[in-house]
Amino acid sequence: MSSILIIYTGGTIGMVKDEKTGMLKSFDFDSLLKEIPEIKKFAHHINVKSFDTPIDSSNMQPSHWIKMAEIIKENYQQNDGFVILHGSDTMAYTASALSFMLENLNKPVIVTGSQLPIGVLRTDAKENLLTSIEIATTQLNGKSIVPEVSIYFEYNLYRGNRATKTSAEEFKAFTSPNFPVLAEAGVNLKFNYPLIRPHHNEALKLNLNFDNNIATLKMYPGISPEFVKAVIHTANLKGIILETFGAGNATTESWFIELLNEAIKKGIVVLNISQCQGGTVEQGKYETSSFFNKMGVISGKDLTYEAATTKLMYVLGLGLSYQETIQLLQQNLRGEQTV
Numbered sequence: 001m002s003s004i005l006i007i008y009t010g011g012t013i014g015m016v017k018d019e020k021t022g023m024l025k026s027f028d029f030d031s032l033l034k035e036i037p038e039i040k041k042f043a044h045h046i047n048v049k050s051f052d053t054p055i056d057s058s059n060m061q062p063s064h065w066i067k068m069a070e071i072i073k074e075n076y077q078q079n080d081g082f083v084i085l086h087g088s089d090t091m092a093y094t095a096s097a098l099s100f101m102l103e104n105l106n107k108p109v110i111v112t113g114s115q116l117p118i119g120v121l122r123t124d125a126k127e128n129l130l131t132s133i134e135i136a137t138t139q140l141n142g143k144s145i146v147p148e149v150s151i152y153f154e155y156n157l158y159r160g161n162r163a164t165k166t167s168a169e170e171f172k173a174f175t176s177p178n179f180p181v182l183a184e185a186g187v188n189l190k191f192n193y194p195l196i197r198p199h200h201n202e203a204l205k206l207n208l209n210f211d212n213n214i215a216t217l218k219m220y221p222g223i224s225p226e227f228v229k230a231v232i233h234t235a236n237l238k239g240i241i242l243e244t245f246g247a248g249n250a251t252t253e254s255w256f257i258e259l260l261n262e263a264i265k266k267g268i269v270v271l272n273i274s275q276c277q278g279g280t281v282e283q284g285k286y287e288t289s290s291f292f293n294k295m296g297v298i299s300g301k302d303l304t305y306e307a308a309t310t311k312l313m314y315v316l317g318l319g320l321s322y323q324e325t326i327q328l329l330q331q332n333l334r335g336e337q338t339v
């Protein structure tokens with residue numbers, strides 16, 4: 001009989017409508033379980049750990065990621081897989097962060113939630129939770145099939161650090177614009193075996209030092225020198241996510257180039273990702289990105305915004321030299337970017 005640990009953090013899946021205000025608020029895991037008696041039909045041993053106060057995932061912080069990673073580490077040997085119940089708003093950030101925190105992961109960590117609360121008649125919560133448990137416990141030759149951090153939502157299993165929330169309306173809340181799904185749930189579970197990350201021989205290692213001294217600079221026509229100055233002069237700033245146009249392009253106005261140069265000379269790491277969801281940054285393809293290579297802006301290739309921010313926090317948290325930091329950022333560490 002396989003064992004699974006459910007970690008309940010909050011999110012719409014476990015919310016009820018406050019009758020007075022009409023607003024959705026989290027309830028405890030026992031109330032959630034009452035709504036889903038089917039869970040008892042599994043022939044698995046189901047353990048549960050719950051946040052003392054379940055939260056809307058818009059309140060999620062790196063300290064919560066650490067809590068989840070520590071719970072997984074403490075319960076790693078006793079369980080074959082982990083299902084994290086989480087709000088969808090920041091689910092892709094948590095899944096990306098956990099992929100960097102949990103080095104040499106050999107067991108499935110599936111993050112799931114729902115668009116409608118579990119108590120609502122048309123809820124998507126039941127299917128999402130039950131299939132996540134099924135996938136987390138599915139094995140082949142005594143080994144879990146998906147030994148990585150993933151997101152399960154509306155019949156699709158995504159690599160966690162490739163997924164992004166793209167709809168606040170559809171049950172299919174997530175997409176993975178630059179990487180195929182790891183599995184599809186229909187009548188059968190269809191796994192995309194060649195794409196799933198391999199098992200490791202080394203022991204699980206936790207990386208908990210995330211450095212949040214980062215900022216995002218999103219390009220838009222009309223961006224002003226005052227705004228860019230304010231960003232690069234942020235106290236203790238160590239890294240900038242530069243969200244550029246198309247294949248990694250930005251204005252070539254001299255004030256912009258000078259300010260960016262000033263930031264890099266101060267030792268601030270600049271990681272270039274595209275505002276487009278699909279495709280990749282190709283610095284030097286256009287004149288409007290050729291100056292980036294010369295000044296040492298790093299191409300974030302096809303990283304999602306969620307993977308870029310968490311990867312930058314993770315790599316900066318390692319406390320490496322500037323050269324080592326930019327080298328590591330360019331590597332594919334957990335399947336988050338195409339090489």
Ligand code: ASP
Pocket residue numbers: 010011012013055056057058086087088089090113114115
């Ligand atoms: N605001 C909710 C949350 O992220 C939305 C959801 O769960 O889908 O916690």
